[in-house]
Amino acid sequence: MAEGKAEESRLDGSGAGAAAESKNFIEQLIDNDLKEGVYDRVHTRFPPEPNGYLHIGHAKSIILNSGIAEEYGGLFNLRFDDTNPTKERMEFVDSIKEDVRWLGADFEDRLFYASDYFEEMYRCAVLLIRKGLAFVDDLSADEIREYRGDFNTPGRESPWRGRSVEENLRLFEEMRAGKYADGEKTLRAKIDMASPNINMRDPVIYRVAHMSHHNTGDAWCIYPMYDFAHPIEDAIEGITHSLCTLEFEDHRPLYDWVVRECEFAHPPRQIEFAKLYLTNVVTGKRYIKKLVEDGVVDGWDDPRLVTIAALRRRGYTPESIRQFVKLSGISKANSSSDYSLLEYCIREDLKLKKPRLMAVLKPLKLIIDNYPEGKTEELSIPNNLENESLGERKVIFSRELYIEEDDFMVDPPKKYKRLYPGNEVRLMGAYFVKCTGYDTDSEGRVSAVHCTYDPETKSGTGFDGRKVKGTIHWVDAGTAGFVTVRLYEQLIDEEKGKLNEDGTLNFNKDSLTVLENCPVEPALMEARAYDSFQFMRNGYFCADSHDSREGKPVFNRIVSLKSSFKLPS
Ligand code: ATP
Ligand code: MG
Numbered sequence: 001m002a003e004g005k006a007e008e009s010r011l012d013g014s015g016a017g018a019a020a021e022s023k024n025f026i027e028q029l030i031d032n033d034l035k036e037g038v039y040d041r042v043h044t045r046f047p048p049e050p051n052g053y054l055h056i057g058h059a060k061s062i063i064l065n066s067g068i069a070e071e072y073g074g075l076f077n078l079r080f081d082d083t084n085p086t087k088e089r090m091e092f093v094d095s096i097k098e099d100v101r102w103l104g105a106d107f108e109d110r111l112f113y114a115s116d117y118f119e120e121m122y123r124c125a126v127l128l129i130r131k132g133l134a135f136v137d138d139l140s141a142d143e144i145r146e147y148r149g150d151f152n153t154p155g156r157e158s159p160w161r162g163r164s165v166e167e168n169l170r171l172f173e174e175m176r177a178g179k180y181a182d183g184e185k186t187l188r189a190k191i192d193m194a195s196p197n198i199n200m201r202d203p204v205i206y207r208v209a210h211m212s213h214h215n216t217g218d219a220w221c222i223y224p225m226y227d228f229a230h231p232i233e234d235a236i237e238g239i240t241h242s243l244c245t246l247e248f249e250d251h252r253p254l255y256d257w258v259v260r261e262c263e264f265a266h267p268p269r270q271i272e273f274a275k276l277y278l279t280n281v282v283t284g285k286r287y288i289k290k291l292v293e294d295g296v297v298d299g300w301d302d303p304r305l306v307t308i309a310a311l312r313r314r315g316y317t318p319e320s321i322r323q324f325v326k327l328s329g330i331s332k333a334n335s336s337s338d339y340s341l342l343e344y345c346i347r348e349d350l351k352l353k354k355p356r357l358m359a360v361l362k363p364l365k366l367i368i369d370n371y372p373e374g375k376t377e378e379l380s381i382p383n384n385l386e387n388e389s390l391g392e393r394k395v396i397f398s399r400e401l402y403i404e405e406d407d408f409m410v411d412p413p414k415k416y417k418r419l420y421p422g423n424e425v426r427l428m429g430a431y432f433v434k435c436t437g438y439d440t441d442s443e444g445r446v447s448a449v450h451c452t453y454d455p456e457t458k459s460g461t462g463f464d465g466r467k468v469k470g471t472i473h474w475v476d477a478g479t480a481g482f483v484t485v486r487l488y489e490q491l492i493d494e495e496k497g498k499l500n501e502d503g504t505l506n507f508n509k510d511s512l513t514v515l516e517n518c519p520v521e522p523a524l525m526e527a528r529a530y531d532s533f534q535f536m537r538n539g540y541f542c543a544d545s546h547d548s549r550e551g552k553p554v555f556n557r558i559v560s561l562k563s564s565f566k567l568p569s
Pocket of ligand 2: 049
């Protein structure tokens, strides 16, 4: 099916132009490869290093790679690029698997570990030595750096570059056997110290590191370098199109060199695309890690972060993230996507799917003086006015309710349409009420609002005697449940810039607001982890997966209802 689509745009002359235009540059390159017979199938992979949790940028790579495989009827692998034992942990392996699955990227049974290929990588290195294309070097890391030169200065050859094949084979074997200390020797590719591309100046391909590895334990004390390991991993798995981010563009000649000189029959092709960045949001794994380690946030899934785990906890859906990645586009030019685009995507996704209930974030008592004490009535309220299929629910109405503090003012500005002395508003799904006065506490703050209701104006009865300008939400005081609600703002204060003068990150001190004892409709008390709702007029909220208890949910605000964001037309 997916292959059909690609086929169509190539064979059908009339529609080809339009179809090709809507394809991104990677799809166009793949189309071309298939047309010219460079490949007869498509196989992609997502190769995370298990040294942290995945973030929204990785989501782009996952969705791109798995999407391409699906589109061309090909295969998609998940492969842990676990060649660097220093920073890797099992916790990260588990979280990455969960996140990739949650995003809906289907790697079926193709879950691989680069460390399972260590033996094969070693054989490749031996092959290079035999071909006179690799040598054991005694220079220290500092010396290697110094010999390498820079953009303006050609490099100098290592004095050990001329070692014989036999000597190199023996020394490399000794490196593996643990004869040398960390940093004492390296294996380097023998390419070209005068190359204008610094990556080609005899890059180190193996180093000594006496370290336990989370997968191979103490089996190895030499580890391959990324630029050597990665192309081999791709080639072993039969990857056709190795999609990576722009910073690897200069490494491509080395990638191709490794694949060619290691004599793989089916060389993969590296294609680079621009990373996804978000305005005013910390995306780099290193930065997120620092926020976690410094205790600025309460873990990798703190809902203020943009790790995939945090977005899931906050209440984002895979669909919304996929849509966001799609709208952000795939290109070769670096740019930042607007955070409000992400918010737009989750609002759009939840709009018709979720029931809309009433919850009061900052409660103020409303007393209806002409409503009989002790009386209650059941009102039927639609769950989502834009989606009838979500049905209706019963809500209790009585003499004492909670309304939002903001929905009453003693002395309102001109355009204020909500409650103030003498003004009439509609209580959502219930009656018109007219404000008759208010109580204050000993410090002069409003402690309760008084009103009268008009029984003629009940919602749904077709009353059209008069109109009111404002409609406010409410929760019945007698039957309300009480919950904790958390509101979030960006971790970084946009106005003031990302960094302080001393170079530290400029945190927004209001990034988390916790509201306790918020009255909500009783139905919300049954919410379980990850259930989400619209709280009318207040936004979309999701029951927190760490802190919710049965019958006592804690809600995180996913996003408010209002947005200044407009999709470009
Ligand atoms: P970070 O840049 O956050 O430190 P990383 O690139 O070190 O992440 P890896 O685990 O090495 O993380 O990345 C796995 C894959 O995800 C790589 O192919 C990488 O190019 C891709 N990737 C990483 N960050 C982004 C991003 N912001 N947008 C798109 N793809 C990304
Ligand atoms: Mg990395």
